Amino acid sequence: MREVDLEALLPRIVKAAWETLVMLTGSFLLASVLGLLLGLLLYATRPGNLLQNNITFTVLNFIINIIRPIPFLILAVALIPVTRALVGTSIGPVAVIPALTVAASVAIARIVESNLVAVDPGTIEAGAAMGARPWRILFTIVIPEALGPLVLGLTYILVALVDATAVAGVLGGGGLGNLAMTYGYQRFDWFVVIVIVVLLIVLVQSAQLLGNRLSRKVIHR
Amino acid sequence: MTTAIAFENVSKMFETNGKKFEALRDVSLTVDHGDIFGIVGYSGAGKSTLLRMVNALERPSSGRVIVDGQVISTLSEKDLSVARQRIGMIFQQFNLLYSRSVYKNIAYPLRLAGLPKDKVIDRVEELLDFVGLGDKALAYPAQLSGGQKQRVGIARALANIPDILISDEATSALDPQTTGEVLDVLRRVNRDLGVTILLVTHEMDVIRSIANKVAVMEDGRVIDYGTAYEVFSNPRSATTKRFVSSVLHHQPPADAIARIRSVHRGRLVQVHLENQDSSDPFLSRAARTNGVDFTIVYGGVNELQGQLFGSLTVELLGADAAIEATIADLRAATQVTEVPRA
Numbered sequence: 001m002r003e004v005d006l007e008a009l010l011p012r013i014v015k016a017a018w019e020t021l022v023m024l025t026g027s028f029l030l031a032s033v034l035g036l037l038l039g040l041l042l043y044a045t046r047p048g049n050l051l052q053n054n055i056t057f058t059v060l061n062f063i064i065n066i067i068r069p070i071p072f073l074i075l076a077v078a079l080i081p082v083t084r085a086l087v088g089t090s091i092g093p094v095a096v097i098p099a100l101t102v103a104a105s106v107a108i109a110r111i112v113e114s115n116l117v118a119v120d121p122g123t124i125e126a127g128a129a130m131g132a133r134p135w136r137i138l139f140t141i142v143i144p145e146a147l148g149p150l151v152l153g154l155t156y157i158l159v160a161l162v163d164a165t166a167v168a169g170v171l172g173g174g175g176l177g178n179l180a181m182t183y184g185y186q187r188f189d190w191f192v193v194i195v196i197v198v199l200l201i202v203l204v205q206s207a208q209l210l211g212n213r214l215s216r217k218v219i220h221r
Numbered sequence: 222m223t224t225a226i227a228f229e230n231v232s233k234m235f236e237t238n239g240k241k242f243e244a245l246r247d248v249s250l251t252v253d254h255g256d257i258f259g260i261v262g263y264s265g266a267g268k269s270t271l272l273r274m275v276n277a278l279e280r281p282s283s284g285r286v287i288v289d290g291q292v293i294s295t296l297s298e299k300d301l302s303v304a305r306q307r308i309g310m311i312f313q314q315f316n317l318l319y320s321r322s323v324y325k326n327i328a329y330p331l332r333l334a335g336l337p338k339d340k341v342i343d344r345v346e347e348l349l350d351f352v353g354l355g356d357k358a359l360a361y362p363a364q365l366s367g368g369q370k371q372r373v374g375i376a377r378a379l380a381n382i383p384d385i386l387i388s389d390e391a392t393s394a395l396d397p398q399t400t401g402e403v404l405d406v407l408r409r410v411n412r413d414l415g416v417t418i419l420l421v422t423h424e425m426d427v428i429r430s431i432a433n434k435v436a437v438m439e440d441g442r443v444i445d446y447g448t449a450y451e452v453f454s455n456p457r458s459a460t461t462k463r464f465v466s467s468v469l470h471h472q473p474p475a476d477a478i479a480r481i482r483s484v485h486r487g488r489l490v491q492v493h494l495e496n497q498d499s500s501d502p503f504l505s506r507a508a509r510t511n512g513v514d515f516t517i518v519y520g521g522v523n524e525l526q527g528q529l530f531g532s533l534t535v536e537l538l539g540a541d542a543a544i545e546a547t548i549a550d551l552r553a554a555t556q557v558t559e560v561p562r563a
Contacts, residue, residue, distance in 0.1 A: 126316035129276055130330040130377075131305035133298070140329070144320040220361040221319060 009192065012179060017199060019093040020175035023165045026097040028158055031104030035157075038064070038105060039112020043142075046117070050134035064106045072103050072164050076171050096173035100164055104157055111153035115146040148219030155211025159204050176200060222253035224287075225385055225417040226275055231284035231294075233270055233441075244270045245281070246441040252434070254384075257411050257418045259432030259449070261425060261464055267441040268421040275387050275419060276308045277301055289384055306334050309378030309416075313390035315370040317362040323349070323373050324358040330380040348376040352406055368399035375406055379414070386410060388420035392427055400424075404431050425468040429453065433526060437461045453523075454495050454530040471521035471532040478560060481518050485536040488544055489560035492551060494522055495530040504535070507550035513539035534560065 044051040076099040127137040166177025184193035233245040252258045260268045273279040286294040331341045352372040392400040435452040437445035445461040456462040515535045522531035537544045
């Protein structure tokens with residue numbers, strides 16, 4: 001192993017960590033909002049639900065099913081023109097946020113939908129029997145009852161996004177994954193790789209810990 | 222008595238995958254204010270469908286459902302949400318909101334009705350005391366036992382001071398001890414708060430312990446109907462008889478008769494006891510005046526709604542003519558059926 005030049009390395013790691021955090025939080029926040037809306041729309045337009053609409057449901061369902069199986073690498077490359085139009089460049093952490101957001105949104109939409117569908121129909125019926133109207137039932141019964149598993153599902157997406165930022169980083173986003181690629185894959189500097197892997201592990205662990213805590217707060221089971 | 226709930230020629234047709242299923246066939250029933258009305262039947266008899274029409278969770282294919290003078294079966298969704306606040310409902314699986322504390326579960330219908338927050342606090346406290354859960358306001362449903370969960374369900378159903386409480390197999394998921402506790406609460410709901418209760422169950426024990434009126438359902442029809450005393454003491458249909466014999470054991474089942482027969486080879490008669498002037502010793506008098514002996518080989522006497530009824534199976538021993546005369550005397554006093562020889 002070669003001599004480690006910590007003085008030169010440290011600022012690079014800090015910069016890369018910052019880039020990763022920008023990609024992660026930017027895409028996660030955007031995808032949470034978009035995914036939540038999409039998921040709610042999917043749930044509400046399902047046959048028998050309050051906004052029952054076969055066309056909307058089928059179209060949404062179809063789009064999500066098309067996007068989800070595309071490997072993120074290919075999706076990110078394919079979205080470069082869109083990114084250029086939106087951000088003006090395809091280089092830098094902000095430039096990969098659209099691609100990350102698209103991938104994460106559709107996954108979150110599915111998680112939201114399935115958790116809402118899984119809510120005990122008995123509680124919904126109890127709400128109706130008490131005189132609650134459908135919209136009220138959605139916001140005061142269905143969503144709160146689904147919140148615990150929903151938080152865990154979002155945590156899962158957050159962790160998956162850490163993985164995706166590495167790919168996005170190599171494609172021009174920068175960040176820890178890109179740094180590990182340059183030092184490890186191209187220069188065989190395993191020390192840097194180990195430092196970065198440890199950092200990523202810490203990041204993932206803290207995200208999971210936070211998610212677990214949060215879900216426990218809302219589940220009460 | 223005024224009518225609380227009236228089902229008028231109610232039919233319900235379900236259609237799944239092109240297959241039609243008639244859940245209710247021309248059901249007419251009335252529940253009076255103050256009743257604890259029990260509907261009993263096996264699963265699939267249509268009793269839950271009928272119950273769910275009271276708050277229009279289900280609407281009839283034909284016929285009408287009238288609750289407190291209002292035709293509920295044709296009400297718009299908007300008017301329905303108001304009407305439903307006057308009809309409490311409890312469920313087999315409790316259907317509490319697990320993301321909310323006991324307090325917030327009971328507060329939910331009060332907030333729906335638009336009660337101000339300070340009044341909500343007082344009312345929830347009152348309700349918790351009524352169901353005996355004064356110390357559980359901050360607990361979450363998952364921390365409660367089944368009986369406690371159902372009591373929260375009852376408190377929630379009573380929140381907006383309903384006239385009517387409907388109960389869909391509310392004790393079917395509970396053990397006998399807890400069932401008793403929940404039935405005690407329901408009895409107080411009826412007696413102290415004057416709430417009319419319509420309950421559906423497959424447990425005849427529940428009917429026996431709290432209902433004053435009973436309807437028996439089978440295949441979407443009401444096949445037997447009357448006061449609890451009438452139905453229990455004089456079950457008309459085979460199904461009703463089966464239900465009654467599941468809780469009252471005064472009639473010997475076939476295998477018991479066979480065993481009795483192997484020992485008692487004389488004539489066996491079942492003497493029906495109902496509305497008897499309890500001071501009249503008609504059985505021993507009939508035997509004595511005819512010079513006949515008797516042995517009680519099976520039987521029992523039960524009390525329901527303050528009235529006694531039952532049946533005794535006795536073996537008559539003596540000369541043929543004397544036994545014949547005894548049976549004639551007994552028939553003059555009550556209903557007698559002879560157990561045929563094997």
